[in-house]
Amino acid sequence: xxxxxxxxxxxxxxxxxxxxxxxxxxxxxxxxxxxxxxxxxxxxxxxxxxxxxxxxxxxxxxxxxxxxxxxxxxxxxxxxxxxxxxxxxxxxxxxxxxxxxxxxxxxxxxxxxxxxxxxxxxxxxxxxxxxxxxxxxxxxxxxxxxxxxxxxxxxxxxxxxxxxxxxxxxxxxxxxxxxxxxxxxxxxxxxxxxxxxxxxxxxxxxxxxxxxxxxxxxxxxxxxxxxxxxxxxxxxxxxxxxxxxxxxxxxxxxxxxxxxxxxxxxxxxxxxxxxxxxxxxxxxxxxxxxxxxxxxxxxxxxxxxxxxxxxxxxxxxxxxxxxxxxxxxxxxxxxxxxxxxxxxxxxxxxxxxxxxxxxxxxxxxxxxxxxxxxxxxxxxxxxxxxxxxxxxxxxxxxxxxxxxxxxxxxxxxxxxxxxxxxxxxxxxxxxxxxxxxxxxxxxxxxxxxxxxxxxxxxxxxxxxxxxxxxxxxxxxxxxxxxxxxxxxxxxxxxxxxxxxxxxxxxxxxxxxxxxxxxxxxxxxxxxxxxxxxxxxxxxxxxxxxxxxxxxxxxxxxxxxxxxxxxxxxxxxxxxxxxxxxxxxxxxxxxxxxxxxxxxxxxxxxxxxxx
Ligand code: ADP
Numbered sequence: 001x002x003x004x005x006x007x008x009x010x011x012x013x014x015x016x017x018x019x020x021x022x023x024x025x026x027x028x029x030x031x032x033x034x035x036x037x038x039x040x041x042x043x044x045x046x047x048x049x050x051x052x053x054x055x056x057x058x059x060x061x062x063x064x065x066x067x068x069x070x071x072x073x074x075x076x077x078x079x080x081x082x083x084x085x086x087x088x089x090x091x092x093x094x095x096x097x098x099x100x101x102x103x104x105x106x107x108x109x110x111x112x113x114x115x116x117x118x119x120x121x122x123x124x125x126x127x128x129x130x131x132x133x134x135x136x137x138x139x140x141x142x143x144x145x146x147x148x149x150x151x152x153x154x155x156x157x158x159x160x161x162x163x164x165x166x167x168x169x170x171x172x173x174x175x176x177x178x179x180x181x182x183x184x185x186x187x188x189x190x191x192x193x194x195x196x197x198x199x200x201x202x203x204x205x206x207x208x209x210x211x212x213x214x215x216x217x218x219x220x221x222x223x224x225x226x227x228x229x230x231x232x233x234x235x236x237x238x239x240x241x242x243x244x245x246x247x248x249x250x251x252x253x254x255x256x257x258x259x260x261x262x263x264x265x266x267x268x269x270x271x272x273x274x275x276x277x278x279x280x281x282x283x284x285x286x287x288x289x290x291x292x293x294x295x296x297x298x299x300x301x302x303x304x305x306x307x308x309x310x311x312x313x314x315x316x317x318x319x320x321x322x323x324x325x326x327x328x329x330x331x332x333x334x335x336x337x338x339x340x341x342x343x344x345x346x347x348x349x350x351x352x353x354x355x356x357x358x359x360x361x362x363x364x365x366x367x368x369x370x371x372x373x374x375x376x377x378x379x380x381x382x383x384x385x386x387x388x389x390x391x392x393x394x395x396x397x398x399x400x401x402x403x404x405x406x407x408x409x410x411x412x413x414x415x416x417x418x419x420x421x422x423x424x425x426x427x428x429x430x431x432x433x434x435x436x437x438x439x440x441x442x443x444x445x446x447x448x449x450x451x452x453x454x455x456x457x458x459x460x461x462x463x464x465x466x467x468x469x470x471x472x473x474x475x476x477x478x479x480x481x482x483x484x485x486x487x488x489x490x491x492x493x494x495x496x497x498x499x500x501x502x503x504x505x506x507x508x509x510x511x512x513x514x515x516x517x518x519x520x521x522x523x524x525x526x527x528x529x530x531x532x533x534x535x536x537x538x539x540x541x542x543x544x545x546x547x548x549x550x551x552x553x554x555x556x557x558x559x560x561x562x563x564x565x566x567x568x569x570x571x572x573x574x575x576x577x578x579x580x581x582x583x584x585x586x587x588x589x590x591x592x593x594x595x596x597x598x599x600x601x602x603x604x605x606x607x608x609x610x
Contacts, residue, residue: 516541
């Protein structure tokens with residue numbers, strides 16, 4: 001052998017050898033690099049014919065020697081076994097042998113290469129163990145240059161998963177044909193992208209032999225191979241089809257729950273009592289007005305958010321639930337960071353450890369602020385109704401009593417001069433008219449209540465004239481109020497329900513008088529505006545608070561004041577609004593508490609678009 005050939009052999013990672021074909025397979029030639037491989041000199045193999053055989057691992061010797069017989073029938077053979085190295089360690093070796101005829105000696109000899117595969121075997125061992133624990137099968141593949149990975153070895157439940165046998169896979173030599181076509185490109189890119197040292201995981205679908213789709217997860221480990229330019233891929237593959245299915249079902253049901261929770265504005269929370277760590281769903285955080293927190297929420301955080309007046313009740317309820325392991329259900333207020341107060345309904349269960357010690361609470365929180373408001377409004381409206389009945393009886397009784405009194409006087413045959421009799425009669429008449437108005441008002445309300453809109457009887461009415469007439473009448477009857485009037489010069493004839501519009505004006509004028517001190521001014525203005533005729537009645541009276549301004553047009557609503565002298569049913573402005581709206585108009589109020597109020601309404605001019 002020339003020097004160059006010797007040099008080549010010595011620098012190869014594989015030891016090249018020639019040995020006897022049979023017997024103790026004694027060495028005839030061993031390349032120099034055997035020293036680096038396992039520490040021996042080549043001569044040691046050549047001088048002692050039994051050297052190789054004697055250094056085989058006792059557990060492997062029999063299998064290896066028996067296996068070697070195959071070389072005579074097949075012409076080549078590969079085997080893997082442990083061999084005692086000079087340093088006393090067993091190394092895993094891979095032999096690849098070929099039977100050759102030496103024309104010089106005329107004898108058959110074995111020519112082979114020897115590789116140290118200890119590292120790979122250890123990896124395999126790790127993976128096999130791993131396979132026992134978590135995966136269904138493990139495989140070992142190699143690739144060189146731009147070639148795809150070739151399967152060199154595979155072990156485990158390949159068949160139950162894929163329907164193929166280990167032999168099928170080895171024959172195919174490559175996994176890619178099994179990969180679902182939609183995932184093939186991704187898997188291929190993943191495999192080609194692996195570099196030595198990588199520990200990665202990929203999930204993809206495979207198509208089984210009987211054309212079923214299964215999901216697998218592969219944990220891959222990439223290493224440098226024994227041959228230069230070779231990459232080794234060790235993969236532990238787990239069938240995750242069921243897991244995927246369960247995951248999907250979970251996701252579906254979670255999505256469903258999340259959506260339902262979203263619609264119901266139901267927040268969820270969990271609290272680890274032992275570590276005082278709480279997890280709040282996004283909705284819970286939203287209800288509590290918190291920014292998305294990236295830390296766990298503590299009990300102190302929660303209690304700080306509870307309305308100070310409700311803290312005692314919340315703490316007692318929590319204490320009872322933890323003490324007795326009973327359910328926790330409470331309604332309380334919370335104060336948001338921006339100061340808003342909300343009402344929440346909380347429900348939770350307590351989970352205990354085996355010793356019965358409470359360890360966790362799982363609960364829901366429902367924002368019931370709206371409900372609370374509706375309840376309050378209902379309660380208010382119930383109260384207003386009862387108050388209405390009381391005031392109505394009073395309002396009706398007063399004129400009835402007056403009518404009764406004066407008519408009794410007249411009927412009693414008393415000797416009253418004719419002027420006085422006339423005066424009594426006119427009082428009776430006025431009170432009967434007042435009664436009629438109250439009853440008319442009530443009838444209108446009951447009509448509106450039962451869903452019927454106000455029936456209007458339109459006629460051509462000079463609204464300017466009506467205003468002038470009514471103001472004059474109020475001026476005449478008033479006890480000390482001054483009236484100012486600002487009206488268009490020309491008459492303005494509009495199609496209106498005269499009686500109802502008169503009622504609107506009467507109500508506004510009588511309120512102005514009722515809720516302002518005698519001697520103060522009531523000013524009435526009316527003008528044609530943009531597409532409408534606008535009327536205003538302003539007084540310098542008690543005025544209205546912003547809250548009451550909102551509500552004076554509500555049915556039965558009366559402002560609660562210490563001074564209850566002003567009679568009324570709380571129906572006037574309600575009817576004003578309904579009547580004006582029936583005319584497709586609009587009504588509003590401007591007012592300052594203590595300084596006076598200005599009530600306005602506008603009616604669309606004929607032909608104007610409302
Ligand atoms: P009432 O018959 O009680 O006067 P209204 O519907 O006419 O009923 O008015 C409702 C409430 O609005 C009144 O009880 C009163 O408190 C308030 N209000 C009405 N007009 C005025 C006004 N001009 N100034 C101050 N408050 C008023």
